[in-house]
Amino acid sequence: QQQVKQSPQSLIVQKGGISIINCAYENTAFDYFPWYQQFPGKGPALLIAIRPDVSEKKEGRFTISFNKSAKQFSLHIMDSQPGDSATYFCAASIGGSNYKLTFGKGTLLTVNP
């Protein structure tokens, strides 16, 4: 059973455009929602994370929007750059337990110059 559903599977954006990746979750006990960025041959690296008590978090060109009632959250990359080309994973975890991350299947983002 996939607890975190991510879409789209792949995304092509022109340089300077906005990249949007969406995730939906089922378990309402999740209370931590990070986004990870992974380049080929590297391990995932934390990009930005949000907790359900806020609806939006922005760090530089990266913004998470969170909709608790819809059980959805999304990553927006403003002014997308070729260097942003990577695979992006959303994830979720439950606090007070073992904090294990449940990952989405990933989105391969390609930013064309």
Added chain:
Amino acid sequence: EAGVAQSPRYKIIEKRQSVAFWCNPISGHATLYWYQQILGQGPKLLIQFQNNGVVDDSQLPKDRFSAERLKGVDSTLKIQPAKLEDSAVYLCASSRNTGSSREQYFGPGTRLTVT
């Protein structure tokens, strides 16, 4: 701060052979995770250690996979015997896992190919 170290980076073995992976977490991180990442998918947790005790191994195929974390620092993950479907990248991650810090730091992974 040094990152999570893993070795080897690549390994090719034949099915039914055994293989072992090593991980050295970030200093001071009590929690250590092993994930399996199959091509085109997100990482899937295999086992989680808190210091040298197992917290979660519910998704570890215990008939062939084993892991240990001696002295609460380094960890090894072993597969014996390997199957074709074990071909994947094996990621090690570590974390402080305090109330305010839940970030997991990942190593570069070991790419395993089983032929």
